Amino acid sequence: MDDLGDRSRETLPESNAIGRRDFLRKAAVGAVSLPVAGALVGSAAARPSIRVRDRARSQFEGVTLQFAKAPFGTDEKDVIAALLKPFEAKTGITVRHTIVPWNVEGAAYATNYAGPNPYDVSYQTSTDLTGLGTKGVLEVLNTTQWLNSPAYLSTRAKFIPNTIKKSTFQGKLYGLPCIIGGTVMFYNKDLLAKAGVTSVPTTAAQLAVAATKCTDSGAGVWGFNVPMTDKDFTWYFHYCNIHNRGGDIISKDQNRVTFATAPVIAATQASVDLILKQKAQPPVGQYDREGGVALFKGGRLAFLQDEPLRLAVFRKEGLPFKWDFVDPVGAAGRRTIFSTTGHWVMASKGANKAAAWELTKYLSSPAFANEFGSHYGWAPVRSDVNTSKGDPQVKRVNAYVLKGWDGLPTGPKMAQLTSVYGQAIEAAATGSKSVQAAMAKAQADGTRILKS
Amino acid sequence: MTSGTTEGAWDELTLSEADYRRAGARYRQRRSFRAYLFVLPYFLPFLAFLVVPTFWSIWLSFNQGGLLDSAKYVGLGNWRAISSDTELTGAVKNTAVYAVEAILLVFTLALLLALLLNRYRTGSNFFKLALYIPLLAPAVLVGLIWQFLTNFDFGFINLVLQALGFDRLNILGSGTLALGTIVLAEVWRGLGFWTLYFLASLQNIPEELLDAARVDGARGFQRFRRVTIPLLRPMLLFAVVIAIIANFQVFDTVYVLTQGGPAESTSTLVWFIWKRMFQFQETGQAYAAAVLLLLIILGLTATSFWLLGARRRREA
Numbered sequence: 001m002d003d004l005g006d007r008s009r010e011t012l013p014e015s016n017a018i019g020r021r022d023f024l025r026k027a028a029v030g031a032v033s034l035p036v037a038g039a040l041v042g043s044a045a046a047r048p049s050i051r052v053r054d055r056a057r058s059q060f061e062g063v064t065l066q067f068a069k070a071p072f073g074t075d076e077k078d079v080i081a082a083l084l085k086p087f088e089a090k091t092g093i094t095v096r097h098t099i100v101p102w103n104v105e106g107a108a109y110a111t112n113y114a115g116p117n118p119y120d121v122s123y124q125t126s127t128d129l130t131g132l133g134t135k136g137v138l139e140v141l142n143t144t145q146w147l148n149s150p151a152y153l154s155t156r157a158k159f160i161p162n163t164i165k166k167s168t169f170q171g172k173l174y175g176l177p178c179i180i181g182g183t184v185m186f187y188n189k190d191l192l193a194k195a196g197v198t199s200v201p202t203t204a205a206q207l208a209v210a211a212t213k214c215t216d217s218g219a220g221v222w223g224f225n226v227p228m229t230d231k232d233f234t235w236y237f238h239y240c241n242i243h244n245r246g247g248d249i250i251s252k253d254q255n256r257v258t259f260a261t262a263p264v265i266a267a268t269q270a271s272v273d274l275i276l277k278q279k280a281q282p283p284v285g286q287y288d289r290e291g292g293v294a295l296f297k298g299g300r301l302a303f304l305q306d307e308p309l310r311l312a313v314f315r316k317e318g319l320p321f322k323w324d325f326v327d328p329v330g331a332a333g334r335r336t337i338f339s340t341t342g343h344w345v346m347a348s349k350g351a352n353k354a355a356a357w358e359l360t361k362y363l364s365s366p367a368f369a370n371e372f373g374s375h376y377g378w379a380p381v382r383s384d385v386n387t388s389k390g391d392p393q394v395k396r397v398n399a400y401v402l403k404g405w406d407g408l409p410t411g412p413k414m415a416q417l418t419s420v421y422g423q424a425i426e427a428a429a430t431g432s433k434s435v436q437a438a439m440a441k442a443q444a445d446g447t448r449i450l451k452s
Numbered sequence: 453m454t455s456g457t458t459e460g461a462w463d464e465l466t467l468s469e470a471d472y473r474r475a476g477a478r479y480r481q482r483r484s485f486r487a488y489l490f491v492l493p494y495f496l497p498f499l500a501f502l503v504v505p506t507f508w509s510i511w512l513s514f515n516q517g518g519l520l521d522s523a524k525y526v527g528l529g530n531w532r533a534i535s536s537d538t539e540l541t542g543a544v545k546n547t548a549v550y551a552v553e554a555i556l557l558v559f560t561l562a563l564l565l566a567l568l569l570n571r572y573r574t575g576s577n578f579f580k581l582a583l584y585i586p587l588l589a590p591a592v593l594v595g596l597i598w599q600f601l602t603n604f605d606f607g608f609i610n611l612v613l614q615a616l617g618f619d620r621l622n623i624l625g626s627g628t629l630a631l632g633t634i635v636l637a638e639v640w641r642g643l644g645f646w647t648l649y650f651l652a653s654l655q656n657i658p659e660e661l662l663d664a665a666r667v668d669g670a671r672g673f674q675r676f677r678r679v680t681i682p683l684l685r686p687m688l689l690f691a692v693v694i695a696i697i698a699n700f701q702v703f704d705t706v707y708v709l710t711q712g713g714p715a716e717s718t719s720t721l722v723w724f725i726w727k728r729m730f731q732f733q734e735t736g737q738a739y740a741a742a743v744l745l746l747l748i749i750l751g752l753t754a755t756s757f758w759l760l761g762a763r764r765r766r767e768a
Contacts, residue, residue, distance in 0.1 A: 103711075104730075106730045106731040106732075106733070107726070107729075107730035107731075110520060110729070110730050110733055111730075113520055114519050114520055131733055132520070132733070135517070135520040135521040135733065136521050137520050137521075220605075229711075229713050229714065230711070230713055231710070231711040231713055283622050283625050284625050285622050285623075285624045285625020285626070285630070285713070285714050286625050287604065415733075416732045419727075419731070419732075423715065423716060426713055426714055427715040427716070430625065430626075430627070430714045430715050432627065432714075432715045433715070441538065444538075445539075448533065448536055448537070452529070452533045452734070452737070
């Protein structure tokens with residue numbers, strides 16, 4: 001009431017002053033037009049999809065997109081929600097975020113994409129990207145409608161060419177590369193000093209010596225740990241060892257598998273020896289991936305090979321010892337970093353593909369990728385994205401990755417082939433098969449899979 | 453009214469043989485129709501969710517795709533692919549070993565506990581409840597509990613071993629122990645159910661028969677072997693059939709505890725199917741393996757019923 005009273009006492013400017021007759025005329029017009037306006041609004045409400053867009057801030061006002069991703073951390077939903085706020089405010093698009101746990105992502109995505117309302121935008125790694133893409137559930141992005149559209153060409157030029165190349169299968173790109181990760185080797189400086197290890201190893205041979213020195217089985221202290229079970233994606237952590245020796249698990253044309261080749265056997269043998277021969281690494285199954293991280297955090301592990309996303313956790317928790325990290329050790333004069341490539345993908349059956357493309361572009365842009373990549377320690381795939389924000393540790397991760405990155409070639413059978421490699425590592429590292437026998441079986445299994 | 457008139461009326465009421473048959477058929481139809489109406493609420497879902505999917509799965513086992521993309525007929529391609537897959541051979545073997553171990557162990561323990569509960573009634577309700585509670589826990593929770601129990605550093609089993617002066621065991625890192633852990637987890641979960649089942653069966657055995665055996669001089673174990681077991685046999689065989697069906701479908705504990713590892717030593721048939729279907733999107737192979745599982749279970753069930761029938765035939 002006070003407000004109204006105050007306003008009623010304000011003096012109107014001269015030009016806006018109206019007489020009694022004018023006032024009555026305007027009131028009459030208003031009285032007639034209000035019901036008409038009401039009817040119009042009512043009819044608009046009855047047909048929201050048309051009318052709402054007419055008066056929208058953007059053409060996507062009122063659109064809701066389903067977005068799904070396997071998380072990089074327990075805080076990821078909050079991180080993404082905060083980063084998407086400006087996008088939602090600007091476009092009027094509402095993004096509904098579903099967390100898909102890593103260990104069920106295959107099942108979750110398969111059942112979702114089989115249904116009538118698939119996730120409009122989701123995150124897929126190069127392992128599954130082409131498997132899903134070749135089944136027709138993902139939109140092909142390297143078309144003039146999306147990635148190659150004239151409006152996006154200048155942005156497209158900013159992508160690191162190799163990431164686009166590694167993610168393209170038979171000329172088709174099913175996702176927009178957004179992240180290349182890698183693994184790093186964290187180390188406990190205190191344990192190294194205690195064991196008399198004066199320099200951080202740079203080769204597999206040096207690592208074996210240093211890890212053995214640091215191992216103290218009586219005190220439950222281990223020299224080295226890397227995930228060793230297929231359950232923990234062991235293949236992911238060992239792939240760089242193959243690349244270091246100049247090999248791969250599949251030929252360049254993807255026509256034959258190459259498990260039973262010297263580089264793969266040598267790489268696997270070195271990993272197996274750390275457990276069975278040097279006994280510097282816990283036996284398979286004793287600690288899973290999180291168990292290994294817990295060992296490191298508890299000061300019972302000298303070297304931990306894991307993803308750089310642990311950086312944020314270690315810094316936040318403040319580990320009770322001095323620690324640092326380097327890129328994984330090399331071999332035969334090469335030191336590479338392996339990772340799959342993360343992609344933002346769009347569902348081919350999506351109801352709002354134009355809106356989904358808006359979201360995809362935003363997720364790939366510096367506005368999102370700078371902060372997101374920085375939070376989880378991922379390296380950028382675009383020259384205009386900077387995930388380090390001056391943070392020296394993230395900057396170092398990015399430098400390692402950009403210098404030595406050798407990623408997974410995408411293909412429709414890669415999920416199976418990498419699992420075959422994981423099974424072979426597991427079999428050899430448990431001692432149930434020799435490395436040669438495990439790789440011979442992998443070769444047979446892989447050949448059968450490629451043929452099927 | 454004369455008697456002749458009455459007889460005429462009866463003649464009119466008496467049906468010819470053909471009329472009688474027709475009336476009977478109409479009556480049976482009405483009766484059957486009502487019965488079918490009562491069965492319908494069950495039969496329709498049964499048809500929609502079991503019969504049709506079963507035949508659809510059999511059809512898809514001869515096709516490639518069908519989940520994310522359209523199905524393409526490949527004949528016996530999927531069957532050839534899974535038959536040459538060594539993981540399937542291992543999975544069938546692991547499932548069989550698991551099922552035999554789990555069924556033998558749970559039945560032995562459950563029968564023993566049922567005998568005790570049948571004999572000692574004081575506080576039996578408490579024990580029945582205590583035994584039944586694990587069954588109420590979701591399988592995933594059971595898996596997690598056993599993950600903690602088997603943990604190398606702070607797991608209960610290793611703490612006990614250490615206290616007794618033994619070395620700690622890397623339980624989930626050893627193929628034999630990992631499969632054994634899955635067996636124990638499932639036994640722990642199913643023990644309450646089977647104990648109550650056997651207890652109910654034991655309580656149905658006429659006391660007079662046991663008394664008669666006692667009078668004839670039969671001792672405890674002799675009475676158990678000669679009277680209790682033969683009378684329990686029909687229930688036991690039914691239990692075996694149910695247990696085979698349930699245990700051949702073991703999945704959730706495997707999923708939580710080992711995911712088929714280490715080195716495929718705990719890979720079971722359903723795990724194999726799940727992996728092909730959802731991890732690799734090899735739907736045709738997954739359907740082929742699922743049909744194989746169906747055939748195995750059907751075969752084992754038929755064998756069990758045949759054994760039951762053969763025994764009855766001999767007794768008759």
